Amino acid sequence: MLVAAAVCPCPPLLVPEVAAGAAPELDAAREACDEAIGAVLAAGPDLVWVIGQGPRPGVHRPGARGSFRPFGVDLDVYLGAPDESADVTLAPSLAVGAWLLTRAGWTGETRGHEVAPDDSAFAGADGAWRLGEGRTGKERVGFLVMGDGTACRTVKAPGYLDERADGVDSRIAESLRTLDRDGYLAQLDAGLAAELKISGRAPWQLLSAAWSQDHGDDGTGRLLYEDAPYGVGYFVASWT
Structure with a gap:
């Protein structure tokens, strides 16, 4: 059973060593991530899956390695x-997730699942939940779901300014707050996500499908952080 989930943004700048002098700008986001992950760990999972977008879709086993050396910092992280x-195999989104779990003091079993930007295979609940349970036999599973919203909120954003971005991010935030009861995340179009440079679409869809299968509309969703530093939509949410 999926007992709890944390949704966090995945910029490497969350790691203070990477952000360097700009680190305080994301202090509020880090604190919200700590709270969301703390709620997952408080639920007593036997296993935590870190789920994020990357170029090599597939499962990463416990002990898999990520690195922030491509960002100028001699820092490696591991799943558990x-x-x-x-070898260094973790995509940056999963590496940030591994760093957050280490920061939270999690020492239990950790696995990673890397999804492609246009992956829709887990939009159906049956496929989604085999990830969390069938492959491992664990009864209590937590998710740490990594992904950003639009990268088009300002003219200085990575994707420049797109007038659609504010509205899309508002819908994403509301769906994260309400356990995606409106189905917006589950139906978020891959083409639109690519145009607005959204990296969280496939990971959020996996979460929505898994939660729906295990809990239906039951549970509590909390949106702990919503902002767009650097013109990118960042969200932190807790589902329990």
């Missing part, structure tokens, strides 16, 4: 217990 002999 370190395997220093492992």
